[in-house]
Amino acid sequence: QVQLQESGPGLVKPSETLSLTCTVSGDSISSYYWSWSRQPAGKGLEWIGRIYTSGSTNYNPSLKSRVTMSVDTSKNQFSLKLRSVTAADTAVYYCARGHEYSGSHYYYYMDVWGKGTTVTVSS
Amino acid sequence: SYELTQPPSVSVSPGQTASITCSGDKLGDKYACWYQQRPGQSPVLVIYQDSKRPSGIPERFSGSNSGNTATLTISGTQAMDEADYYCQAWDSSSYLVFGGGTKLTVL
Numbered sequence: 001q002v003q004l005q006e007s008g009p010g011l012v013k014p015s016e017t018l019s020l021t022c023t024v025s026g027d028s029i030s031s032y033y034w035s036w037s038r039q040p041a042g043k044g045l046e047w048i049g050r051i052y053t054s055g056s057t058n059y060n061p062s063l064k065s066r067v068t069m070s071v072d073t074s075k076n077q078f079s080l081k082l083r084s085v086t087a088a089d090t091a092v093y094y095c096a097r098g099h100e101y102s103g104s105h106y107y108y109y110m111d112v113w114g115k116g117t118t119v120t121v122s123s
Numbered sequence: 124s125y126e127l128t129q130p131p132s133v134s135v136s137p138g139q140t141a142s143i144t145c146s147g148d149k150l151g152d153k154y155a156c157w158y159q160q161r162p163g164q165s166p167v168l169v170i171y172q173d174s175k176r177p178s179g180i181p182e183r184f185s186g187s188n189s190g191n192t193a194t195l196t197i198s199g200t201q202a203m204d205e206a207d208y209y210c211q212a213w214d215s216s217s218y219l220v221f222g223g224g225t226k227l228t229v230l
Binding site: 035044047049059060061062094096105106109110111113114115116 | 124152153154156158160165166167168171172177209211215216217218219220221222223224
């Protein structure tokens with residue numbers, strides 16, 4: 001079955017760029033949406049954004065100015081870059097596979113999630 | 124910006140029915156889904172498209188959505204259902220919104 005694995009530095013200095021990669025195994029990355037979400041310790045989930053395998057993206061308006069997502073279909077990977085980080089960006093970061101439907105109403109949900117990776121922003 | 128509101132906590136006795144609500148402006152005009160997150164684990168999709176269950180999710184999980192409120196119902200609640208539950212919808216401005224989460228306690 002499809003599995004997702006996040007990877008990247010666990011510690012990032014303030015004002016620097018957080019970079020994470022999600023590797024997809026068990027299925028092709030093509031023809032799906034791929035999302036990033038995060039969760040500060042003891043708090044709720046926050047959606048960061050999504051990317052389609054064509055490269056089309058949607059970002060959370062509150063983070064849009066600092067976020068870039070990319071996809072590498074040859075490696076079955078997609079990536080997140082978050083610029084100018086502060087302590088408020090400390091969280092567990094999850095990648096997930098997304099499905100959409102455009103019918104009477106639009107929907108989007110995430111059916112497979114990675115285990116998450118903890119990123120701490122500190123000097 | 125669009126917001127989804129959930130009660131911070133819900134308690135239920137084993138074997139009883141738990142209902143967790145999610146409120147948002149005209150939420151019934153959107154599709155809602157629900158995730159279960161046990162402590163230290165990743166979220167798991169339990170309901171999508173308001174009321175559909177993914178493969179492997181027990182029949183005791185059901186969902187509905189009308190007006191301004193979506194509801195996740197767990198019938199015959201078991202101790203293993205104790206977890207945080209998050210609702211989610213897609214805003215017409217092209218971004219995803221999570222509810223704040225509800226901690227379900229099975230007493």
